[in-house]
Amino acid sequence: MTVSPAPAEALLSEAQEPGRDRAPRGMSGARAHGLAAITAVYLLWSLVPVAVVVLFSFNAGRSRSTWQGFSLRWYTWDPDGSVINDESIRNALTHTVLLAVIATAITVPLGVLFALALDRWRGRLPAGANFLALITFVIPEIALAIGLLFMVTYLATPFGLGTTAQIIGLVTFQLAYPIVICRARLLTISAHYEEAARDLGATALGAVRRVILPMLFPAILVSAILVFADVLDNFVLVRYLSSDASTETTSMRIYQVARAAPTPALNAMATIILVVSTLVIVVGWLLYRRWSKRQGESTDLSSFAGNL
Amino acid sequence: MPDRTSRFIWPILGLPGIVWIALFFLVPLYVVFCVTFGTVDPIFRSPVPAWNPLEWQFEQVVVVWDRLVGPNNFYLPPVLRTLLYVVVAVVACMIIAFPVAYFTARYAGRHRALILALLVAPFWISYMMRMLAWINLLQPDGLVNSIITLGGIIPLEVNWLSGNPFTVVMGLIYGYVPYMLLPLFAALDRISPSLIEAGRDLGASGFELFRRVILPMSVPGIVAGTLLIALPMMGDYFTSDMLSKSPNTSMIGNLINLSIATPGQSGQAGALLILVLLVLLAPMIWYTRSNAKAEVRS
Secondary structure, three states: OOOOOHHHHHHHHHHHOOOOOOOOOHHHHHHHHHHHHHHHHHHHHHHHHHHHHHHHOOEOOOOOOOOOOEOOOOOOOOOOOOOOOOHHHHHHHHHHHHHHHHHHHHHHHHHHHHHHHHHHOOOHHHHHHHHHHHHHHHOOHHHHHHHHHHHHHHOOOOOOOOHHHHHHHHHHHHOHHHHHHHHHHHHHOOHHHHHHHHHOOOOHHHHHHHHHHHHOHHHHHHHHHHHHHHHHHOOHHHHHOOOOHHHOOHHHHHHHHOOOOOOOHHHHHHHHHHHHHHHHHHHHHHHHHHHHHHHHHHHHHHHHHHHO | OOOHHHHHHHHHHHHHHHHHHHHHHHHHHHHHHHHHOOEEOOOOOOEEOOOOHHHOOOHHHHHHHHHHHOOOOOOHHHHHHHHHHHHHHHHHHHHHHHHHHHHHHHOOHHHHHHHHHHHHHHHHOOHHHHHHHHHHHHOOOOHHHHHHOOOOOOOOOOOOOOOOHHHHHHHHHHHHHHHHHHHHHHHHHOOOHHHHHHHHHOOOOHHHHHHHHHHHHHHHHHHHHHHHHHHHHHOOOHHHHHHOOOHHHOOHHHHHHHHHHOOOOHHHHHHHHHHHHHHHHHHHHHHHHHHHHHHHHO
């Protein structure tokens, strides 16, 4: 599932300058309270069910609806059902993270290079490719999944269903993230920087590597986080392109057993993936903050150079 | 000073992406057409793709068309149901998302970053985990039933999880509303407070302000949000599978998914998929174009 990436960047920059005062004046107090109440109810409805899943992963009993005391049983010691002891859960967790790491490592460089090229290269070919990349953003995922499934099944591809097919599908589906985000950022980077670097003797490639890429850092970071989190969440593609139990992911596991009276170990598995994606976001945000602090100095330097 | 390298560098950088999209997006789509418009092996029931468009046959399309509008039209109810579910879910998402986005954009004050983070949180929570959450809550002996029966006193136990259309639509709303919220928030956030003050100074009432300033200016967000949730919902089969698993609530996505799982029906899955893509082609292109234009303008 994809979403317009702009808000994620807005959120990151929001975190940089909190508390922009937009408090309204006058008669709108009652209305603001009403809206606040709606927002609060919405947030509760949106997040409490998930919190219940996390809570019951620590249940001492088998029930997912009756609290029987706190225990780490479903993570650690339960002989046949815990995350550690259930091979299928363990395998789903490692495979999900593996897919996320590899897919991100391919998608982001591929998308960044493509965005760089699109920024300068005019013509029908790049414009058409860009259009297709944007279509992958809104096309129902099932279309791409079935297309790749048919391709792998009926065309003599050098790879079969399984990890490789899953990664190829994920990269194709996620490629629009780095492209859109980096292009938006490139539009704000003036061509002067590159020209200045060229005037100072840099080659075209050198200018990209030493001037443009560092300025793209926040866009690259944001797209990497988005791709990683989105791959952890993927279901349709990875399911159609999986080969057997060894390429099962956590979302497939939930789909498979959620309705068949599973133990809270399933909750524990979902909780672990939630922790992984939260960690990635937190680390990403810290990196972003460090970058913008450092950028505070280098912006001055580059504007100084620009004045020369 | 343009030199040889700078002329070739951009195409070289862009080439991997172009090749990737051609190989793994265009080719797969073409294969869908070849399988759909191919034939079926009479003995093994396996599809025989027709790679040459001149040899394309339309048997599968006729089969699917018959099931849609023929005398035995058992494909029609899921199709109509999908349209109904999607319309209801999209409207509900709008009604839910608008006040929340409006509050966050205008009134959240110093809690803004926190509220935004909470609004975005569902993106980091796996969709399947969010559906699992409702399966847990809606079990016969789950939290929801024990609340509405006041712990078993009132005999009102509802069967939520098998064939209940209300649950499936609620699941769709729950799953997709964040994707409506963010574009709506972005649009509402762009409305300058001074514009609203100007409207008020000119004597507009609260309702008039909403109707003549806020609503028109939020149209891009509403349209983007609607497309962002309606397009994927059209191919959604897992929400219904997770929360109902009954043919009474199956959607187009379920038809496609079932055909894929049934040997010999790949062509029908392809035909259904092509049908969905044809219907969605115009909105998809329109959304992509308008996004590209907005990018140029910004």
